[in-house]
Amino acid sequence: MTQRPQTTDAREARLAAVIGHPVAHSLSPRVFAFLSRELERPVSYEAIDVKPEDLASLVEAEQRAGRYTGWNVTLPHKKAVLKLASRASPQARRVGAANVLHFTPDGAEAHNTDVFGVTMTLQEQRFKPTLGAVLILGAGGAARAVACAAAWAGAQTVLVWNRTPDSALTLCADMTELFPNTLFRAVQEAPEVDQPLSLLVNATSVGLAGIEGELPCPKVAAGGLAFDVVYAAEPTRFLREAARLGARTVDGLDMLLWQAMATWELWFGPIAKKGDVKRSLKEGLREKP
Numbered sequence: 001m002t003q004r005p006q007t008t009d010a011r012e013a014r015l016a017a018v019i020g021h022p023v024a025h026s027l028s029p030r031v032f033a034f035l036s037r038e039l040e041r042p043v044s045y046e047a048i049d050v051k052p053e054d055l056a057s058l059v060e061a062e063q064r065a066g067r068y069t070g071w072n073v074t075l076p077h078k079k080a081v082l083k084l085a086s087r088a089s090p091q092a093r094r095v096g097a098a099n100v101l102h103f104t105p106d107g108a109e110a111h112n113t114d115v116f117g118v119t120m121t122l123q124e125q126r127f128k129p130t131l132g133a134v135l136i137l138g139a140g141g142a143a144r145a146v147a148c149a150a151a152w153a154g155a156q157t158v159l160v161w162n163r164t165p166d167s168a169l170t171l172c173a174d175m176t177e178l179f180p181n182t183l184f185r186a187v188q189e190a191p192e193v194d195q196p197l198s199l200l201v202n203a204t205s206v207g208l209a210g211i212e213g214e215l216p217c218p219k220v221a222a223g224g225l226a227f228d229v230v231y232a233a234e235p236t237r238f239l240r241e242a243a244r245l246g247a248r249t250v251d252g253l254d255m256l257l258w259q260a261m262a263t264w265e266l267w268f269g270p271i272a273k274k275g276d277v278k279r280s281l282k283e284g285l286r287e288k289p
Contacts (some may be wrong), residue, residue: 013042015067016267019050019058020074025209027231027253027285028072031260033116034284038277039168041268043069047176059084063107070102072260075205078114078141085110095148096174097141100263111266114145115152117259121227122153122199125250131221132196133157135187138203139167142229146201147171152178155198158184161191196221200242202228208235216270219245231256 018028024047032045048071050058055077062068063086073081078097079107082088085098086107092098098110126265134150136143141163158175162168168186175184188194196244197220206213207230220226226242231252239249257278271277 013044014045014069014268015046016069016071016220017046017048018072018074019048019055019077021049021051021076022208022210023047023049023074023178025232026074027256030094030262030285031257031281034281035260035264035271035277038280039264039268039271043268045068050077051180052080055080056084059101059108062103064163066103066105070100070263072263073099073101075142075208076140079144083111084108091115094178095141095144097144099141099145099259100266101265111263112145113259113262113266114142114255115148116262117255117257118145118149119152120258121250121254122149122225125225125227125248125255127153127199127225128223129154129156129198131198131211131224132192133159134199135159135161135191135193135197135218136203137161137191138201138214139171140163140203143201143203146203146229147175147176147184149177151182155182157195158182159187159191159193160184161187165186190216191218193218196224198224200224200226200247202226202230202236202238205230207232207238217241219246220247222246224248225250228252229255252284253282253285254278 018026026047029045082098083171088110092112095112099114100111101107134155160168172184172186200220205211212215226247226249228236228239229252243249261274
């Protein structure tokens with residue numbers, strides 16, 4: 001691939017974006033605007049709605065044009081974009097999905113910072129895998145990140161439910177290769193849960209603006225956690241039902257902020273005191289844009 005000149009002036013604004021479909025709901029432009037101000041690094045960041053049928057041509061065109069430092073990647077492109085990149089990090093290859101592209105002179109590098117985002121969120125919520133199994137609703141890129149993070153956190157059993165059973169079976173087979181000491185099992189029928197749950201996760205797009213649907217919501221064990229990777233101004237229907245059944249709840253905002261900071265570090269360099277930056281960032285997002 002033809003190399004392109006890279007900017008060397010640190011004062012020059014870099015261009016980045018989030019791509020997805022839908023993407024208008026994304027807080028990422030506000031997150032990166034905050035980080036740009038907080039870290040005194042000029043970054044121009046935008047949201048680009050990309051239909052699945054347009055993804056391959058867009059990635060190919062950007063690898064030629066070289067306008068962007070990188071893209072965040074959200075639903076429904078996280079698995080597809082991994083195959084379109086020139087290279088992939090070991091983490092992205094293991095997970096089987098990417099939520100970040102970093103454009104370099106040699107093409108697009110695929111990375112996964114979602115696992116870090118989920119891991120930090122579970123740590124903050126004091127997730128206790130000893131309370132029971134983990135049930136993940138969904139089998140896409142976000143579900144894969146949750147499955148990895150749960151296994152690394154010590155989950156002994158991870159159940160996966162998806163409206164397309166074959167996708168759940170594929171995820172379980174892939175994860176079993178990575179984590180032979182964790183039992184991964186696809187479940188069906190609303191779903192079939194025959195053991196206590198320490199963690200219940202909505203890793204589908206249900207709950208995003210304009211995306212409605214019914215999700216199973218079995219009760220978690222006492223002290224267990226319900227986690228929705230979707231973030232919204234108000235609790236999603238999934239989290240409201242989980243709370244009604246006695247679960248502690250957390251939405252996807254913390255995951256978003258942790259993965260955004262990890263993405264920044266991939267593109268622009270280290271962030272000192274990420275915990276402090278994250279707290280300031282979360283407080284800033286409460287203010288009206």
